[in-house]
Amino acid sequence: MIDLMGISQIPRSKIGDIGRIAFGDRSVVNLAFGESDFAPPEAATAALMRAVAAGDTHYVDSRGKPALRAALADYLTGLHRLPVDEGRIVVTASGMAAIAVAFAAIVRAGDRVVIHEPEWPNLAGAALARGAEVTRFGLDEDGAGGFRLDLARLDTVLAGARVFCLNSPNNPTGWMASDAEVAGVLALCRRHGVWLLSDEVYSRLTFDGAVAAPSVLDHALPDDRVMVANSVSKTWAMTGFRVGWLVVPAGLRDAIGELTEATHSTVAPYSQEAALAALGCEDFVADFRDFCARGRAIVLEGLAGLNRVQLQAPAASFYAFARIDGVDDSLALARRLVVEHKVAVAPGVAFGAAGEGHLRVCFAQSPEKLARAMDRLRMGLAALT
Numbered sequence: 001m002i003d004l005m006g007i008s009q010i011p012r013s014k015i016g017d018i019g020r021i022a023f024g025d026r027s028v029v030n031l032a033f034g035e036s037d038f039a040p041p042e043a044a045t046a047a048l049m050r051a052v053a054a055g056d057t058h059y060v061d062s063r064g065k066p067a068l069r070a071a072l073a074d075y076l077t078g079l080h081r082l083p084v085d086e087g088r089i090v091v092t093a094s095g096m097a098a099i100a101v102a103f104a105a106i107v108r109a110g111d112r113v114v115i116h117e118p119e120w121p122n123l124a125g126a127a128l129a130r131g132a133e134v135t136r137f138g139l140d141e142d143g144a145g146g147f148r149l150d151l152a153r154l155d156t157v158l159a160g161a162r163v164f165c166l167n168s169p170n171n172p173t174g175w176m177a178s179d180a181e182v183a184g185v186l187a188l189c190r191r192h193g194v195w196l197l198s199d200e201v202y203s204r205l206t207f208d209g210a211v212a213a214p215s216v217l218d219h220a221l222p223d224d225r226v227m228v229a230n231s232v233s234k235t236w237a238m239t240g241f242r243v244g245w246l247v248v249p250a251g252l253r254d255a256i257g258e259l260t261e262a263t264h265s266t267v268a269p270y271s272q273e274a275a276l277a278a279l280g281c282e283d284f285v286a287d288f289r290d291f292c293a294r295g296r297a298i299v300l301e302g303l304a305g306l307n308r309v310q311l312q313a314p315a316a317s318f319y320a321f322a323r324i325d326g327v328d329d330s331l332a333l334a335r336r337l338v339v340e341h342k343v344a345v346a347p348g349v350a351f352g353a354a355g356e357g358h359l360r361v362c363f364a365q366s367p368e369k370l371a372r373a374m375d376r377l378r379m380g381l382a383a384l385t
Contacts, residue, residue: 002206008333012259013121014350018334022344023209029373032334032344033181034171035239036318036364038291041272041284044238047277051270054283063257064091064245066270071279080217081314088222088247091272095201095244096211100126101259102227102246103163107132111162114194116149117352118246118321123199124352126164126293135161138354139175139274142255145312145323147175151184164193169202171272172351172360173321174314176206179214186219186226195225201244202317204235204285207293222250235285235319236278237364243275244265295363295370306381321348324381327357333384334359341380343373 014031022028029350063069073086092098099122106114109131115123117136124134125218137157139147147170158164166185168177171351177185189196198216206213220226231244248256279346296313299320310323327333330347337359338344346356361377363370 007315008046011328014331016279017343018338018346020245020337021335025221025338025342028240028338028342028344029376030344031362031365031370032346032360033375034319034362035233036237036288036291036362037366038237038364040238040241040283041236041278043281044232044236044241044274044278048241048270048274052275055197056123056269056273058269058330060266060269060272061257062261063253064089064267065276068272068276075279076217076247079212082217082220084217085222085250087253088250090246090248090253092244092246092260094242095199095229095233095265096122096126097242097264098229098231098244098246099123099197099199100129101256101263102197102229103127103130103132104259104263105233105248105252106197106227106260107162112160112164113165114157114161115165116167118147118170118172118348118358119352120167120199120357121350121352122148123167127165132162136352136354139170139173141323142312145310145321146241147173148183149175149177149185151181151188154185155188156285157194158194161192163196163197164189165197165199166216167199169200169205169316171317171320172346172355172358174317174319176213176317177314179218182214182216183219186224189225194218195227198226198228200230201234202230203230205289205294205318206316207289207313208315217247217261223248229349231277232275235288236281237288238274241271241274243271251319259337261384292364293366294367296320298367298370298374299363301372302378303381306378308384309381318362320361320363322361323357323358324384325357326384328371330356330358336376337372337380341376343376343380345377
């Protein structure tokens with residue numbers, strides 16, 4: 001048998017299982033995937049088209065275009081308490097690429113990576129691909145459909161680990177760590193000598209009136225063992241543009257740039273121009289956040305009153321993560337919903353064992369689409385016996 005090392009341990013995507021059914025039936029309303037039907041900023045699309053027309057289609061600096069790196073540094077410095085120097089920015093070919101590059105830099109076969117769950121499965125997949133041992137640390141459920149992070153319990157798990165992955169705001173739960181919790185996580189990682197990889201791609205999609213979620217960048221010093229991954233995909237509804245970035249410790253940017261060279265060479269220059277334009281579209285961010293807030297309200301109302309559904313209003317991101325009492329096979333339930341009721345949602349088990357018994361609903365969709373989906377989803381859930 002051919003030895004694929006860690007690759008063979010990466011589980012098959014259960015969201016993909018539902019997606020394949022949905023793609024084959026045009027009558028299905030698909031809320032299973034983590035993207036919006038909201039159009040990206042016109043300025044970003046126009047910038048991309050201008051760049052292509054001008055012939056900006058060739059290799060560029062593997063660390064990212066200087067203008068984009070400088071703009072990202074200014075953007076992050078304006079958003080968070082501590083300044084972020086341009087010399088710590090590496091542009092990557094998506095947020096997922098940022099995570100893969102980070103793991104390539106700091107993880108070796110046999111290292112232990114701690115990931116809290118319910119988890120976005122690609123995090124563990126990237127760690128397993130490096131030959132790491134993944135320890136899953138469950139968020140605590142509060143009994144009302146919400147989640148919390150137990151710092152005392154995390155303290156015991158981090159001993160001997162190489163990396164802790166923080167995903168806040170969280171996919172799939174919509175949980176958001178408080179500022180005190182973020183500071184507490186950083187303190188624990190410092191004490192244990194553990195790298196902290198913070199996935200903050202939903203940082204601007206909060207519903208508490210703040211301009212951004214609490215971030216590791218509000219607390220981490222330039223020499224901390226911290227990397228922060230982000231992208232344009234969620235905040236600016238630009239999933240197909242494939243531009244992300246990493247904030248890395250001072251002095252490591254050029255070495256990490258060599259890793260991006262070895263991983264995906266460079267990021268498409270015209271997409272970088274689109275990302276640069278998007279950074280100036282703060283009005284778009286506010287409008288998109290309002291769009292998601294309206295979607296959240298439609299989903300909460302649509303699932304209200306069903307006696308088997310426990311759901312707390314998510315603090316951030318664009319997902320509702322509903323517990324369905326009595327369900328121990330969420331994949332089978334999701335298949336039934338897509339086949340019999342023509343609505344696709346993600347099964348909770350796709351996000352780890354801690355997600356079993358839940359369904360994830362992406363509410364970053366038009367009100368008309370969500371209204372149709374909620375009618376179908378409510379009917380499907382009400383039919384459960």
